[in-house]
Amino acid sequence: MKLVVAAIKPFKLEDVKENLEGLGIQGMTISDARGYGRQKGHTEVYRGAEYQVDFIPKLRLEVVVEDDQVDEVVKAITDGAGTGTIGDGKIWVVPVEQIVRIRTGEKGSDAL
Amino acid sequence: MILGVPAIEGDEGPDRKDVLVDTGDTAFILVCAALVMFMTPGLALFYGGMVRAKNVLGTIMQSFFALGIVSVLWVLVGYTLSFGPDKGGLIGSLEWLGFGGVGQEPNADLAGTIPHVLFATFQMMFAVITPALITGAFAERMKFSGYCAFMAGWLLFVYAPIAHWVWAPGGWIRELGALDFAGGTVVHINAGVAALAVILVIGKRRGFGKDAIIPHNLTMTILGAGVLWFGWFGFNAGSALGAGGLAASAFLATNLGAAAGALGWAIVDSVKEKKSTSLGIASGAVAGLVAITPAAGFVGPTAAIAIGLAGGIVCAWAVGLKFSLGYDDSLDVVGVHMVGGIVGALLTGVFADIAINEAGADGLLTGGGAALLGKQFIAVGVTLLYSFVVTFGLAKAIDAVIGLRVTEEEEITGLDLTQHSEAGYVFGEGGGGLTQTAPATAGAPVVAPHGAAITEGGTLR
Numbered sequence: 001m002k003l004v005v006a007a008i009k010p011f012k013l014e015d016v017k018e019n020l021e022g023l024g025i026q027g028m029t030i031s032d033a034r035g036y037g038r039q040k041g042h043t044e045v046y047r048g049a050e051y052q053v054d055f056i057p058k059l060r061l062e063v064v065v066e067d068d069q070v071d072e073v074v075k076a077i078t079d080g081a082g083t084g085t086i087g088d089g090k091i092w093v094v095p096v097e098q099i100v101r102i103r104t105g106e107k108g109s110d111a112l
Numbered sequence: 113m114i115l116g117v118p119a120i121e122g123d124e125g126p127d128r129k130d131v132l133v134d135t136g137d138t139a140f141i142l143v144c145a146a147l148v149m150f151m152t153p154g155l156a157l158f159y160g161g162m163v164r165a166k167n168v169l170g171t172i173m174q175s176f177f178a179l180g181i182v183s184v185l186w187v188l189v190g191y192t193l194s195f196g197p198d199k200g201g202l203i204g205s206l207e208w209l210g211f212g213g214v215g216q217e218p219n220a221d222l223a224g225t226i227p228h229v230l231f232a233t234f235q236m237m238f239a240v241i242t243p244a245l246i247t248g249a250f251a252e253r254m255k256f257s258g259y260c261a262f263m264a265g266w267l268l269f270v271y272a273p274i275a276h277w278v279w280a281p282g283g284w285i286r287e288l289g290a291l292d293f294a295g296g297t298v299v300h301i302n303a304g305v306a307a308l309a310v311i312l313v314i315g316k317r318r319g320f321g322k323d324a325i326i327p328h329n330l331t332m333t334i335l336g337a338g339v340l341w342f343g344w345f346g347f348n349a350g351s352a353l354g355a356g357g358l359a360a361s362a363f364l365a366t367n368l369g370a371a372a373g374a375l376g377w378a379i380v381d382s383v384k385e386k387k388s389t390s391l392g393i394a395s396g397a398v399a400g401l402v403a404i405t406p407a408a409g410f411v412g413p414t415a416a417i418a419i420g421l422a423g424g425i426v427c428a429w430a431v432g433l434k435f436s437l438g439y440d441d442s443l444d445v446v447g448v449h450m451v452g453g454i455v456g457a458l459l460t461g462v463f464a465d466i467a468i469n470e471a472g473a474d475g476l477l478t479g480g481g482a483a484l485l486g487k488q489f490i491a492v493g494v495t496l497l498y499s500f501v502v503t504f505g506l507a508k509a510i511d512a513v514i515g516l517r518v519t520e521e522e523e524i525t526g527l528d529l530t531q532h533s534e535a536g537y538v539f540g541e542g543g544g545g546l547t548q549t550a551p552a553t554a555g556a557p558v559v560a561p562h563g564a565a566i567t568e569g570g571t572l573r
């Protein structure tokens with residue numbers, strides 16, 4: 001199993017979610033995040049004083065999938081979150097040692 | 113404001129005690145006193161939104177608790193020092209300690225148609241908000257104990273004498289003929305220059321001019337500006353001390369001052385930044401209100417627009433000075449209240465019109481020549497000098513005895529947790545990991561472990 005993590009533009013969440021549901025992915029976790037990559041932040045102005053805000057709002061999306069689903073899941077997120085402009089975000093994939101469904105105690109693929 | 117008295121002239125004399133209370137005037141000033149009281153919580157919102165989340169309660173407290181400290185001190189000793197029978201034009205006598213002799217019958221020298229106790233209470237609300245204004249300058253770094261001492265000392269050593277000079281019968285600036293309808297010198301210039309003195313003593317916030325120290329909740333700030341605008345009707349129209357034409361004229365001038373101030377700041381913003389900011393418009397409204405305050409009962413509507421506009425434009429420029437001059441006026445008390453107050457006081461000398469208020473005078477553009485403007489200059493200069501010097505000394509003394517500034521660690525953690533053991537915002541179930549460690553009756557503070565969840569720049573502190 002793999003954990004697919006993506007930092008995406010907040011307004012693209014619906015598109016990503018639809019694409020993942022289309023693959024039969026059941027459930028995901030999202031959280032508010034702030035960050036920057038090549039896309040630097042933005043400028044804010046308070047009483048004439050300008051401030052560079054480096055960290056800008058993103059959504060962090062996490063989904064655990066079977067190994068053979070990774071490629072299509074990554075593609076689904078890429079298609080859903082992409083706008084073709086700087087700041088679309090990143091996806092990274094990490095191995096998962098174990099997964100347990102708390103209600104039933106099921107483990108591994110059964111818990112997905 | 114005394115000059116605004118529309119009341120029964122010539123009622124002084126043996127029958128003074130029999131002067132009738134005017135119920136209309138009394139009802140109006142009662143409401144105005146409540147309106148002015150409401151400005152202080154409005155100020156708390158205005159300031160509270162402009163600081164970082166970790167200091168929101170500490171900042172709100174510094175405005176709100178002025179109601180506690182100053183109300184009590186005003187009755188005990190502040191009022192008699194300010195308005196008690198004159199001693200040499202400089203200070204009031206101690207005759208009215210504890211509001212002794214401040215009764216339900218009018219005092220014709222102060223306000224001839226409303227109960228003396230109402231006049232004294234109306235004045236209490238002015239005395240509350242004036243030192244509260246100063247707190248915006250030293251926001252985010254003062255110890256609560258140092259703040260309490262400062263409020264008390266400043267009321268007695270700075271506010272009371274200046275209020276006496278400008279407003280009390282026999283006060284030397286009032287006798288000079290300078291005009292201040294509702295508190296341009298006593299309230300705004302006084303608080304603004306005192307703010308400058310305190311921040312020179314207490315020093316800059318950690319990271320000032322380097323880190324992005326930006327407002328955490330401007331919705332709160334704009335609503336606070338709206339509450340201030342609303343309360344200001346009581347402040348200015350109420351300074352007519354009666355429910356008549358002059359109050360109506362001052363009411364209109366107040367609204368126009370705020371409106372034109374917002375417009376003025378928005379113009380500067382859009383020229384400089386290509387965008388109008390909501391903080392700029394809220395600040396401009398307050399700057400316009402500050403500028404119109406001394407003039408409210410002496411000028412007509414077009415002059416009020418000119419004064420408000422000037423206030424908004426000049427203050428929008430002035431708030432940038434702190435970066436080049438290198439002093440940390442956190443929420444721009446100097447740039448808005450001192451500068452806006454000076455603009456208003458001087459323009460009163462330009463636009464004042466006897467046709468609006470026969471107790472006033474004609475200004476530079478209304479046929480009075482430069483005489484009034486000269487007197488306005490003196491009133492401004494004296495207030496700047498006295499308030500700065502005494503406030504500086506007071507702040508130095510408190511710093512030496514109690515200490516003004518929180519420790520560096522406390523400053524990084526924030527005033528809410530370190531000064532008050534509270535958090536302004538608690539998110540999540542179970543109070544964000546809060547566990548009660550003592551019942552409310554035990555007197556031991558519940559120290560909030562979730563303090564660590566208050567973030568600065570995205571880093572857990």
